Amino acid sequence: MARRFGITLALLVTACSAPSRPASVPSSPQDPALAIRWGLVIHGGAGVITRAKLTPEREAAIREMLAQALREGHAILARGGSSLDAVTRTIVLLEDSPLFNAGTGAVFTHDGTNELDAAIMVGTTRAAGSVAGVRTVKNPILLARALMERSPHVMLVGAGADAFAVVAGVERVEPAYFFTPERWQQLQDKLAAEQAAGAVLATPDDKLGTVGAVALDHARGLAAGTSTGGTTNKRYGRVGDSPVIGAGTYADTSCAVSATGHGEHFIRHAVAHEICARRAYLRLPLARAAHEVVMEDLVKVDGEGGVIALDRDGHVAMPFNSPGMYRGYIGEDGVPHVMIFVE
Amino acid sequence: MARRFGITLALLVTACSAPSRPASVPSSPQDPALAIRWGLVIHGGAGVITRAKLTPEREAAIREMLAQALREGHAILARGGSSLDAVTRTIVLLEDSPLFNAGTGAVFTHDGTNELDAAIMVGTTRAAGSVAGVRTVKNPILLARALMERSPHVMLVGAGADAFAVVAGVERVEPAYFFTPERWQQLQDKLAAEQAAGAVLATPDDKLGTVGAVALDHARGLAAGTSTGGTTNKRYGRVGDSPVIGAGTYADTSCAVSATGHGEHFIRHAVAHEICARRAYLRLPLARAAHEVVMEDLVKVDGEGGVIALDRDGHVAMPFNSPGMYRGYIGEDGVPHVMIFVE
Numbered sequence: 001m002a003r004r005f006g007i008t009l010a011l012l013v014t015a016c017s018a019p020s021r022p023a024s025v026p027s028s029p030q031d032p033a034l035a036i037r038w039g040l041v042i043h044g045g046a047g048v049i050t051r052a053k054l055t056p057e058r059e060a061a062i063r064e065m066l067a068q069a070l071r072e073g074h075a076i077l078a079r080g081g082s083s084l085d086a087v088t089r090t091i092v093l094l095e096d097s098p099l100f101n102a103g104t105g106a107v108f109t110h111d112g113t114n115e116l117d118a119a120i121m122v123g124t125t126r127a128a129g130s131v132a133g134v135r136t137v138k139n140p141i142l143l144a145r146a147l148m149e150r151s152p153h154v155m156l157v158g159a160g161a162d163a164f165a166v167v168a169g170v171e172r173v174e175p176a177y178f179f180t181p182e183r184w185q186q187l188q189d190k191l192a193a194e195q196a197a198g199a200v201l202a203t204p205d206d207k208l209g210t211v212g213a214v215a216l217d218h219a220r221g222l223a224a225g226t227s228t229g230g231t232t233n234k235r236y237g238r239v240g241d242s243p244v245i246g247a248g249t250y251a252d253t254s255c256a257v258s259a260t261g262h263g264e265h266f267i268r269h270a271v272a273h274e275i276c277a278r279r280a281y282l283r284l285p286l287a288r289a290a291h292e293v294v295m296e297d298l299v300k301v302d303g304e305g306g307v308i309a310l311d312r313d314g315h316v317a318m319p320f321n322s323p324g325m326y327r328g329y330i331g332e333d334g335v336p337h338v339m340i341f342v343e
Numbered sequence: 344m345a346r347r348f349g350i351t352l353a354l355l356v357t358a359c360s361a362p363s364r365p366a367s368v369p370s371s372p373q374d375p376a377l378a379i380r381w382g383l384v385i386h387g388g389a390g391v392i393t394r395a396k397l398t399p400e401r402e403a404a405i406r407e408m409l410a411q412a413l414r415e416g417h418a419i420l421a422r423g424g425s426s427l428d429a430v431t432r433t434i435v436l437l438e439d440s441p442l443f444n445a446g447t448g449a450v451f452t453h454d455g456t457n458e459l460d461a462a463i464m465v466g467t468t469r470a471a472g473s474v475a476g477v478r479t480v481k482n483p484i485l486l487a488r489a490l491m492e493r494s495p496h497v498m499l500v501g502a503g504a505d506a507f508a509v510v511a512g513v514e515r516v517e518p519a520y521f522f523t524p525e526r527w528q529q530l531q532d533k534l535a536a537e538q539a540a541g542a543v544l545a546t547p548d549d550k551l552g553t554v555g556a557v558a559l560d561h562a563r564g565l566a567a568g569t570s571t572g573g574t575t576n577k578r579y580g581r582v583g584d585s586p587v588i589g590a591g592t593y594a595d596t597s598c599a600v601s602a603t604g605h606g607e608h609f610i611r612h613a614v615a616h617e618i619c620a621r622r623a624y625l626r627l628p629l630a631r632a633a634h635e636v637v638m639e640d641l642v643k644v645d646g647e648g649g650v651i652a653l654d655r656d657g658h659v660a661m662p663f664n665s666p667g668m669y670r671g672y673i674g675e676d677g678v679p680h681v682m683i684f685v686e
Contacts, residue, residue: 126611126644132475133500153581154607157476158501160580167579236510237503238496246589246613264497268469270589270616277617281624301469 034287035314036331038216040073040086042066044100045209046260046306049324049340062099063338066328069093070336073215078334083215083223083256084122084145091118091141091225094211098180100326101209103139105180106229108187114178116140116229117243120148123222123251123312130155130243136162136172141227143170144243154245158237183232190233209326210242212258214251214310222256222312224249224272231263241266246273254312255279255286261298261305261322269297275309286310290317377630378657379674381559383416383429385409387443388552389603389649392667392683405442406681409671412436413679416558421677426558426566426599427465427488434461434484434568437554441523443669444552446482448523449572451530457521459483459572460586463491466565466594466655473498473586479505479515484570486513487586497588501580526575533576552669553585555601557594557653565599565655567592567615573606584609589616597655598622598629604641604648604665612640618652629653633660 044066054062072093073086095103106114118140119130129148132155137143143161146168147153156164165172210228217223226242226249240263241248248259250272257272271293278289290309298305299321306320308327318327318339328338387409397405415436416429438446449457461483462473472491475498480486486504489511490496499507508515553571560566569592571585583606584591591602593615600615614636621632633652641648642664649663651670661670661682671681 121611128611130610133503152607153579154610155582155587157580157582160476160578164579235503236496236507237500239498239500244498244587244589245610246587246616250613264495267473267497267588268464268471270593270613273589273613273616274620277620277624281620 034316036216036316036329037314038077038218039314039329039331040070040077040090040213040215041308041310041316041318041329042069042073042090042094042211042213042327043258043260043306043308043318044094044211044326046320046322046325047208047304048322049208049326051341054340059340062326062340065094065097065099066326066338067336070328070330070338071334073213074330074334074336077215077217080218082219083217083221084120086215086217087120087213087223087225088141088145090213090215091211091227092139095139095141095227099209100211101229102211102227104178105183105209106178107183107209107232109230110233110235112187113175114229115234115237116227117239118144118225118227119243119245119249120144120225121223121245121249121251121256122148123224123253123256126252128154128245130245130249131161132157132239132243133237134161134165135175137165138171138173138177141225143168144225146170155243157239178229186232210260212249212260212308214256214258214308216256216310216312216314220312222251222253222310224251224256224258226258226260240264241271246270248272250276252276255309256311257290257307257309259305259307260325262303265298265301265303266305269293269303271298271307275307279311286315287317287319290319294319295321377659379559379659379672380657381420381561382657382672382674383413383420383433383556383558384651384653384659384661384672385412385416385433385437385554385556385670386601386603386649386651386661387437387554387669389663389665389668390551390647391665392551392669394684397683402683405669405683408437408440408442409669409681410679413671413673413681414677416556417673417677417679420558420560423561425562426560426564427463429558429560430463430556430566430568431484431488433556433558434554434570435482438482438484438570443554444572445554445570447521448526448552449521450526450552450575452573453576453578455530456518457572458577458580459570460582461487461568461570462586462588462592463487463568464566464588464592464594464599465491466567466596466599469595471497471588473588473592474504475500475582475586476580477504477508478518480508481514481516481520484568486511487568489513498586500582529575553603555592555603555651557599557601557651559599559653559655559657563655565594565596565653567594567599567601569601569603583607584614589613591615593619595619598652599654600633600650600652602648602650603668605646608641608644608646609648612636612646614641614650618650622654629658630660630662633662637662638664
């Protein structure tokens with residue numbers, strides 16, 4: 001690593017830190033029999049989430065928010081709505097909650113701004129929209145969807161993406177909208193620690209809280225979406241895997257994935273597309289394909305994080321190699337299942 | 344399509360136009376026996392390249408430039424250099440040539456600026472670097488490489504990427520450096536046509552000239568790289584497939600791909616990773632895997648363009664579904680093979 005730290009000490013943000021491994025990484029694939037007829041799987045980020053760090057109040061609030069998102073997504077699907085609508089609505093709710101690193105509650109960049117990334121994809125048509133480095137859009141997932149539906153383009157970055165929001169009529173907000181005291185304090189702590197150490201330090205917490213959803217509707221149509229504020233103290237317009245179609249977000253006719261974690265490794269492994277490819281071409285059960293990529297390939301390179309995955313047969317997979325991942329699923333019975341730790 | 348043209352007529356650029364299909368799309372896979380022990384495959388863009396549109400002088404200049412790039416890449420590999428170095432050098436040469444839509448010679452955005460994208464990836468390590476929307480960097484491929492080698496990050500976008508160039512010591516230039524009269528005229532023609540039509544028109548030529556290279560070195564290490572100026576008259580920070588790892592650029596231990604064409608479709612199909620996945624998991628010959636994706640999947644959605652691909656066994660594939668693709672390869676014998684049309 002010495003060489004990589006060469007000239008750009010000032011650049012280093014969280015991605016540099018070796019993620020702390022959980023005490024025991026689950027070593028077997030998840031229950032491959034977990035399946036729904038139709039429904040929704042969501043995540044609210046993966047990382048060093050431990051019972052010691054999570055107050056009972058915060059844990060309860062997060063669980064309730066995830067359950068609410070699942071119920072609202074379910075309601076859309078129950079009345080015959082599309083997987084795209086369910087994914088969109090669910091992610092909007094999580095963006096609007098300050099509990100997650102997306103929309104309000106997004107982490108701060110080194111410069112004290114918020115730069116948001118999001119992507120959405122429809123499996124049946126492969127229609128996709130992706131935005132990166134957005135600063136003024138209340139719900140980046142809605143901008144990604146507007147891009148997908150009302151333009152011929154798939155990806156917009158930087159100031160241009162904000163400019164497109166004006167044309168597309170997507171709601172914009174003042175920078176103060178994204179402010180939360182907790183995220184601001186995280187940046188101040190980070191900056192103080194950097195100054196004390198004379199270098200940029202990184203902790204795994206910096207990137208906690210990306211949100212995502214995958215859904216399967218009555219017509220067996222799949223969709224996937226992801227939204228994030230990226231990493232605390234990030235610089236230079238850094239973008240992780242969330243808005244990279246095939247890495248953090250992907251859906252086709254048979255498989256949909258949203259990822260969360262150490263974005264650089266997720267990009268290098270084209271995680272979302274890799275899982276779908278192994279399922280389709282190696283004919284692995286979805287849980288096995290997702291397990292291999294997350295618990296084997298990514299663990300080998302300290303690529304901390306996890307994914308949620310859903311296939312057209314309703315199989316659900318939610319593997320993660322970090323101590324925790326905020327996650328949940330809901331099937332046709334309408335009962336939300338919310339989990340945080342290995343449970 | 345009517346709905347998609349709704350509010351954002353002003354947004355439409357080339358991606359909207361149905362690409363004109365070539366009179367006869369090659370229907371069989373390329374010679375699967377084309378293989379080298381080590382060497383290099385390059386492209387200089389795909390699109391409506393026809394003998395009628397290409398003057399003999401320009402054709403000769405392009406052929407000579409491609410041959411020169413192949414020879415220089417070969418020289419690096421011949422003396423034991425890495426595939427990464429060969430890819431880097433080749434792409435720098437093509438960026439420095441005004442004949443291609445990368446580096447100087449890049450097309451102009453709607454605002455009369457140049458916004459450049461590039462990505463590079465090393466197969467053995469999956470190390471990768473990607474930059475999008477760069478405005479001041481002479482050789483975007485060198486910025487992508489600096490990012491890969493000297494930071495923990497994979498992707499930087501917008502103004503931040505230019506700021507990183509300062510930190511990384513990558514050569515920057517004034518905007519005038521990218522200016523070529525031909526590209527400027529293309530923008531003026533486009534703007535005039537728009538004004539006359541009252542809407543944004545698009546022609547397949549707008550996106551011609553992306554450059555890319557894949558190489559296999561003596562150690563059987565693969566690398567891939569791609570660099571582009573995007574599409575003439577593009578707006579809103581539009582990014583195509585070139586800098587999207589897994590779409591326009593990808594390399595792993597057994598397969599490397601660089602793509603060129605209608606970027607939106609290439610992103611949706613995760614083209615580069617898809618080809619490598621079919622080769623690895625379906626055990627298809629590389630030529631067959633590349634043929635299926637380019638000549639079948641992409642043709643179905645009017646996704647005009649092509650790829651260059653190389654595997655660790657030295658198999659070469661260069662399928663394209665457009666009338667032409669500037670391309671070539673060179674093996675251990677040091678003889679450059681340059682092609683433009685279906686030949």
